[in-house]
Amino acid sequence: MQYTFNWAIIFSGEYGRWFLDGLATTLEMSGISIVLALVLGTFLTVLRLSRITPLVWFAVSYIEFFRNTPLMVQIFFWYFGSDPILPGFFKAWLYRQNIEFATAIIALSTYTAAFIAEELRSGILSIPKTQLEASRATGLSFLQAMAYVILPQAFRIIIPPLISQFLNLIKNSSLAMTIGVMELTYMARQVEAHTFHGFEAFTVSTLIYLSLSLLVSFLITQYNRRFLRIGSAR
């Protein structure tokens, strides 16, 4: 049987909207996850560099665990398996959300945080020790020195690897369809199921992911070009 290409059908009727809805969900899910991953990743890094043994051990185990197990398994764990270990108040909160959406965000941000923590740690280690010394010598506490002196410099250094973590996160977010989050890939699948035009449906979703990634990396480099002009030179 001959396959007839039909691009028009993808954008006719409801289908165009489905793609847009899927894209919106992907963006929202990735956006929230990125912010949470950055916060959590920074927190893990500070623990890891704190020199307080139990905290260091916690951070190291966290990072190794999350980096070395498949994201898909982690998503399933949060969705199907985490019930017995989650505290009551958290579960209560979770059930008031869109549970699939919230679960995907938890999985994506806890996973990405581990990678961000690694990048950030190497960024911090590349800042001369004398910066920490100079700031501590003025009376800043360890956390203040981190917050105002070390981390701002480290973040500037690790912007390229951070961008690729962000892009990975956007791409990884397509796994959320496996637990029924109606994001871009899920919607492409729906369009395919209704139209039997899988080639067109997945081509469109592929192009959307591609443009999204290119756009994000373009915006971040533009932003940095301005932001970094002088401050990072040493």
Add this chain to the structure above:
Amino acid sequence: MPMIEIHNVNKWYGDFHVLKNINETVEKGEVLVICGPSGSGKSTLVRCVNRLEEIDQGEIRIEGKSIHAKDQDINRLRAEIGIVFQQFNLYPHLTVLKNITLAPMKVKKIPREEAETTALALLERVGIGNQAHKYPVELSGGQQQRVAIARALAMKPKIMLFDEPTSALDPEMINEVLSVMKDLAREGMTMLCVTHEMGFAREVADRIIFMDHGEILERGTPEHFFTNPQHERTKAFLKEIL
């Protein structure tokens, strides 16, 4: 009561005995110059005073209070002691003004406006009032070091520590930094200066100590030190450096 009392201080790096039974007293307003060959422990000694390094034996007291006391808040101690390093160590991501206001605002919780007014006055005082909004990389070494001095002074310290503040500078910039330090000394700041600038030592030091292999070998007024040193190694050192 003396400003700084260093009492029987010993320190080791592993097997290496870097400070050997150091005793020294610095009065309020006194300028003590520390000199000696490379590796003799000068930096280490100075850095023990604000606990950038910890000592293994003995005691250091500031205005009578042990800096190792359990109830001594280390950040509070450091807020009262300024230090200027050989390599300036300014924060490259912050403007000159922000380099100076950071600690007053975060440690002493001084409001931004007040901190900035103080910072600008300090920059004026060290002769670079017009550079406040530049970044450290845009300044010459001498200017950067003066910013570093202003940054330390912004905390209104009781003591200023200098660890070879002019050693990384081009010769033509050394004097601009030394002159700021001389002003400070005249205004009555208590200062511990590691330096090889013997002209500076002669002019402003109240006392000079000479260290070698972790020991204080010679101590005295500049007069004594330059005209009548007792120890052979002091003589050799002076001969080499003068």
